[in-house]
Amino acid sequence: MYETIALNIKSAERIAVLTGAGVSTASGIPDFRSSEGLWTEDHDREYYMSTDYFFHDPVDFWKKYKAIFRMKLLKNYRPNLVHQFIKELETEDREVSIITQNVDGLHSLAGSSRVLEYHGTLNRSSCPDCGRSYSLDDVMKVAVPVCEDCGAVLKPDVLLFGDLITAHDKAESIIEKADLLLVMGTSLFVTPFNLLPSLAYEQENTTTILINNEPTDKDRLFDYVLHEDLSAAITKIKENM
Template sequence: MDVTKELAVRIARANMIAVLTGAGMSTESGIPDFRSENGIYAQEEDVEYYLSEYYFAKNPVDFWQRFKRMFSLKLMGKFAPNAGHLFLRQLEEMGKQVTILTQNIDGLHKKAGSTNVIELHGTLQTATCPACGAKYDLAFINSKDVPSCKRGTCGEILKPDVVLFGGVVPRIDEAFAAAAKSELLLAMGTSLEVTPVNQIPLYVAAESPSTYKAIINKTPTRMDHAFELVIHGGIGDTVAKLRSYISWCLSRPEDCRDL
């Protein structure tokens, strides 16, 4: 059977689906991959130092100047969900329980309408006051060179709601649990290079062997061996085929059941 059709059948049959997404999920929305030739690592020096907990604490003013430049925050609100994001929302609309475990900080899964999104590395859409906990949106962040708290006399420089280098991934245990509970774990647009997120497929294989694991990524990854089904292709092209196959499967359940 064609591997895309096989994955479509698996999706059609599953009720609980966990989807692990990475930078490749958003490149078709115009957001470069961190490690691509147009990404931050290619254009900036010492990225992990300047985007670290240490540097924010040491020099928050320069941190914000670099942070805004690296992530093009003025543009971030203009990016729109692509076919991949919309496909996952459509699975919810079909009645499936979809939990998205995303490494992305662009907020596009929520913008697409997905309701159960675990943003493992946080979000660029908001920032929080470290002193009083007040939260501010992207419009406010973009309105100031160095955003600071406006509550009362606080005045503390805000901290972006992303996981900086050296910081903890606060919802990682929740992500591992959701993946292990699923009938289908689908990785999309991720090279699975970043720990601890890249351990999720291995954890699922050990703790929930009945969970079927599939990955869609443009290029091979070092973790392909952890999946029963591997598709090397673009997100947009692949989900277009999946959508067509799933529609066929749902309209012909007796044929789909025998595959």
């Protein structure tokens, strides 16, 4: 199957790549919803990491936000084999667009040029009043970052609970133009992200490939399915390219 998957990837001209937490775990970033993930430590995490709580108590929000997302460690994480493989797929004759659930920014750090951060990013924050954007370095200089222009407490650009997802239409547009959909490292559990493979499945000329370390409820939507460690699977695919 690795040879067939490699052949399909090599022959594709427009590839849409969906990635989830499994792509980043090899870089040392925990899967927030796994048995050892941060969201399982208590049931209040979703409450605290919400837009409602941000506006209710922005000072305490930032204290908990930085602790939960281990912000001090974010700069230590580096792209891994999977990020590099996706970057290497880009050629003059092949367009590769990434739609990622991950908020760590590692796809961009790896050099991928077309990255849609479906759930936002930890690497930026914005003023909710004037919209001015600030870097991670700016945010980490103080306990509670505020806008230099208007004094409002900054809001992270990561998608909080209660925020509207604004990237879905753009994600659908990317998939509609793709002749190959490659999905990696996601359980396809979270809605509406998990609706995207159905769109490719309904397209007559789109090949669909799923690589994940365990089965998903969406396996039936794919032409080729590998239940395997991502790094191991990518290594075997590269050997056939």
